[in-house]
Amino acid sequence: MERALIDLAYVAAAILFILGLKRMQSPVTARVGNALAASGMLVAVVATLFLQEILSWPMIVSGLALGGAVGGWLSQRVEMTDMPELVAVFNGFGGGASALVAGAEVARYAQQASVLNAATVAGSDAFVIGLSILIGTVTFSGSFVAYGKLSGRLSGQPLTFPGMRGFTIGMLLVAGAALVQMTRGAGGLLVEGTGLAYPALALCLAALALGVLLVVPIGGADMPVVVSLLNSYSGLAATATGFVLNNTALIVSGTLVGAAGMILTVIMCDAMNRSLANVMLGGFGGDGDAPGAIDVPEGKTVQETSPDDTAILTSYAEQVIIVPGYGLAVAQAQHAVRELADLLQEQGITVKYAIHPVAGRMPGHMNVLLAEANVPYEQLYEMDEINPEFSTTDVALVIGANDVVNPAARTDEGSPIYGMPILNVDEAETVVVFKRSLSPGYSGVQNDLFFADNTKMLFGDAKETVSALVDEVKALQAA
Amino acid sequence: MLANIIHFVLSAFLGSEILSKVPQTLHTPLMSGANAISGISIVGALVAAGMTESPWAQWLGFAALVMATINVVGGFLVTDRMLEMFVKKKKAPPAA
16 A cells, blocks of 8 residues: 555656656746656655655654755855856766665665575666666766866866776776676575675776766866766666666656756757767867967967957947857856847847857856846847858857857868857858957867958957947947 | 566656757756756665665665755756746846
């Protein structure tokens, strides 16, 4: 009876998750969707608490309170620009939790005093427990490395050392061997109850190393793909835990998360014209825009411009397209940009925003940042919608974007970003690039756009230069 | 085991069907929301934390519970913060 009630509650939770995710299809219903998914979680937790024989109430209450306080604090404190890092951290905790649950199962089986011991564990169960430990732990350590890279605590440069591939393969072999040993250790093939515990520990250590080894060689530019892939893993880790505990709620919701992560991963890869294998092998990208010397490559010239010239240029335009990038977000210039757009529109100038799918540090990140600045939804255009319009546009303002506007992606077959779909800003009559220096972008590739005849560079911090531009436009209007 | 595999396959299809229709604008909230759902392992953690016959299992379960709760509470709150901005904007058109 109790079992049936729990299962019913789990089905209800799964339905709430599905309905919640379905409402994510429109910005209008998304918030309700999120609340539905959260209430699904509540149903699942409450059902488990009340109907499963869980005895240690103080532990459960203090665990929930502690985790809730930490999670709540982190989520209220975070800046929208730092969202990808936080998602990576939460992801890591999710994976870690799954691995620990599987670990608890091992501890239970290994306990001689327990009713259950290794002899009574089926080989298939032991295998799934091992899988759960493996995926969960890889997600855990990988996510924290991704966090380090995104937050700048670790270098965004791809990191490798001699013999790394060999070491990685070695760790994979250790993990595989531990998994086999766990499966064999179950079912009474090995006499001692500890037949599971030691291989599980070895598996855990190998998986910790694997998570680090898999993410460290991947450059900053590919981190969004890694985060969404790890998100998918953390879902699959929950699925594996579901198989361990024979729990439908875990299987269904874990798989939904796995699918979400997988879909976003594929979308990101397509947007960068890179295969998943290519991303995982790593070595692409650097730390992004760093303040530095303005080095002009030989045989190329750069035209510098000033806020007042740009003000005149934009004030006499018919259509202005703003191309925001992560540089804008870091400088917190989104509010100044919105002010500029409002001013221009008051004068009857059409202003549109061109959003590249990989602008920012995770899929759709730029939309969130612009939403924060109350940029009207109707002014945002996706790449395929806006690209045909650049050729009839007077001014394109590129603010803190780099790789997504690099024409080399179209023309230079030798370039690592060749083939990546880009915003065709270079087709606009005039391009003004707001940037601190001529340094290459997140991908580490030099940008030919800076040296084009119709490009003018406006050097400086995006917030300062955009604010200066706003002042100049106001002065023009007053005159 | 077979029932579990059936659940897995069906959810995978359902998930791709629903999620591939989410617009680019909402990809970041989708990711953090999905991430929060992955904290469903909290249920697993609760089950494990209740295994009082083994102290090791209990402590591992407790650690799992804390981690999963961080994931769930933080994830849903942060998603709500993001979505709130989208909704607010819909209601209030740009004040000139």
